Amino acid sequence: MQTADEGPADLRKADREGVEKVFLEHLSFIEDRLEHQAQRSSFSGEVAEDFSSWAKMRLIEDGYRRLRAFKGRSRFTSFLTVVIANLVHDYRNHIWGRYRPSAAAKRMGAQAVELECLLVRDGLSENEAVAMLLSEGGVPQVHEEELRELASQLSQRQFGRTFVGTEELAELEAPNTDPGSEAQRRSQSLELVLDAALAGISAQDFLILKMIFGSGKSVADAARALRLDQASLYRRRDRSLAKLRRHLTESGFDWSEVREVLNWQVVVDSQLTAEDESEPAVEIGTER
Amino acid sequence: MSESKIISIEDQEELAAYLEGGLGPGERARVEERLVRDERYYELFEIALESFSTEEPEVSPAPSEPTAFPTARPSGPRSNTGWLLPLAAGLVLLLGSFLVLRSPGPVDPWATLAEVDLSGLAASHDWSRQSWSLPRGSGTSSSPSQAAFRLGVRLVDLEVAQRGGDRELAVGLSTETVLLGEALGKRSVEEAFRRLRADLLEAEDTDLGGVRASLLAELEGHPGLEPFLFGAQVELRRLLVLAGQLKELRETEALRLPSAFEGNEKAAGLMREIDSLLRTDEVGEVRVRAAYDALIAALAG
Numbered sequence: 001m002q003t004a005d006e007g008p009a010d011l012r013k014a015d016r017e018g019v020e021k022v023f024l025e026h027l028s029f030i031e032d033r034l035e036h037q038a039q040r041s042s043f044s045g046e047v048a049e050d051f052s053s054w055a056k057m058r059l060i061e062d063g064y065r066r067l068r069a070f071k072g073r074s075r076f077t078s079f080l081t082v083v084i085a086n087l088v089h090d091y092r093n094h095i096w097g098r099y100r101p102s103a104a105a106k107r108m109g110a111q112a113v114e115l116e117c118l119l120v121r122d123g124l125s126e127n128e129a130v131a132m133l134l135s136e137g138g139v140p141q142v143h144e145e146e147l148r149e150l151a152s153q154l155s156q157r158q159f160g161r162t163f164v165g166t167e168e169l170a171e172l173e174a175p176n177t178d179p180g181s182e183a184q185r186r187s188q189s190l191e192l193v194l195d196a197a198l199a200g201i202s203a204q205d206f207l208i209l210k211m212i213f214g215s216g217k218s219v220a221d222a223a224r225a226l227r228l229d230q231a232s233l234y235r236r237r238d239r240s241l242a243k244l245r246r247h248l249t250e251s252g253f254d255w256s257e258v259r260e261v262l263n264w265q266v267v268v269d270s271q272l273t274a275e276d277e278s279e280p281a282v283e284i285g286t287e288r
Numbered sequence: 289m290s291e292s293k294i295i296s297i298e299d300q301e302e303l304a305a306y307l308e309g310g311l312g313p314g315e316r317a318r319v320e321e322r323l324v325r326d327e328r329y330y331e332l333f334e335i336a337l338e339s340f341s342t343e344e345p346e347v348s349p350a351p352s353e354p355t356a357f358p359t360a361r362p363s364g365p366r367s368n369t370g371w372l373l374p375l376a377a378g379l380v381l382l383l384g385s386f387l388v389l390r391s392p393g394p395v396d397p398w399a400t401l402a403e404v405d406l407s408g409l410a411a412s413h414d415w416s417r418q419s420w421s422l423p424r425g426s427g428t429s430s431s432p433s434q435a436a437f438r439l440g441v442r443l444v445d446l447e448v449a450q451r452g453g454d455r456e457l458a459v460g461l462s463t464e465t466v467l468l469g470e471a472l473g474k475r476s477v478e479e480a481f482r483r484l485r486a487d488l489l490e491a492e493d494t495d496l497g498g499v500r501a502s503l504l505a506e507l508e509g510h511p512g513l514e515p516f517l518f519g520a521q522v523e524l525r526r527l528l529v530l531a532g533q534l535k536e537l538r539e540t541e542a543l544r545l546p547s548a549f550e551g552n553e554k555a556a557g558l559m560r561e562i563d564s565l566l567r568t569d570e571v572g573e574v575r576v577r578a579a580y581d582a583l584i585a586a587l588a589g
Contacts, residue, residue: 033339040338057460069297074304082304085336086295135574194325203320215334225337227309
């Protein structure tokens, strides 16, 4: 067997047969990556198969355009991994739109993701969502009790969400429906915050904070991804956060607004302690 | 969120190099700056990171002889449904020409199916859900029976795609049939599909009827014949359901599981389930289709 470290150096000048050969050599790798991404995305059987087929079509279309662009700057398998990640991103957008399954639903499995999707993204009632899944269940049978239990667990995860009746809804002030205004305002705010932040700390420091407080990554994960020493990263995290807060506050930004603009859902106002990652001094605010 | 630039293939390669630690300090800083400012790029980084943290699977060696894998010609993005419209016209002919070709036993259920109009398939958005997917390990991991079964399924799909004018899908399917032919251990079958794929790639007239005829001749006496015919019949029935022809399907003869699959309890259970569903008038298309999908999954390996 060839190891994953081996691979072509540059495919830009390869002929069609050459690229095909490389594709075939890596087909097993590609399918493993697609399967992995389908699992991570909680795609159920039919959707997973559809994703796999669609992604492979994207890889071979236009005379293997994507593969032929490979210059050899990275290992070919690393390149494939990122290209496939980009495809899964597009596919998620295609089937989910702006909705993203919660971490809780993902943990509960594909059925919970489907259920949450119907409840949250499509706005169905519990009865409607359960009925739909039961009618689509076919084989294997889906049990109503299991779905009800999942729905109950998912509803308990909807922190801070309040449901109101239609009469109450009618009395509420209509929100600004101009689709551009809110997004535009948010984008401008973010740009201002980022400009100010990056004047105070390095992009790498900000990235570390973004991974930990924005994405909920552990310090160990961030260290591994950025190839940094884990032990020193705790102190660096705390120093960067303190520096960032001070700099932004001095620049006239309100810290709570900054957190909101940055979409950092992990509360970072508590005092941070560096020693124990398993018991972080940060408080998890909401599920993503 | 901040403005997202288009993430080119070059950007993706740069990100790959970044993730494996292969960039210089200046390049790393540039990538990190973009990761901070470009949400779309950061989302890609997050997704890719999930794969980087897992152990890399092995890469298979190339086939011993060059395999002329299809190169899709430049074409617009494939719509899921747009091409189905011209498909409808060809479907009755498709069944007429394909189904009467071979009778698997004393009673020929295909002859009944040949009379059925599948034009309702054009309205379905789901038929391509079973679109092509390559067998793992370049087709060598399937057993000959599984490969033959899948070949039957895919040959029907190929004919439907070709007649519907979806060349991209037809090329993809023809690639799978080459690999399945290889898994079947029949050099001549593999060669026939290679020629078919070459014709599709060159956009020349393709003679699927001829391919079918020579395939059946080649499989005469081969243990793969029965699974192959069974695969074609199952897929045709699945398409009938998608075409809204459940009533007609209820009138057809029940299928029997080929001897090659005896012992496959899951498939046997699904066959019984399908029979039972088809005998119950209240059961809708969704459940029958799900049962056929599950049966194909159980037998395709």
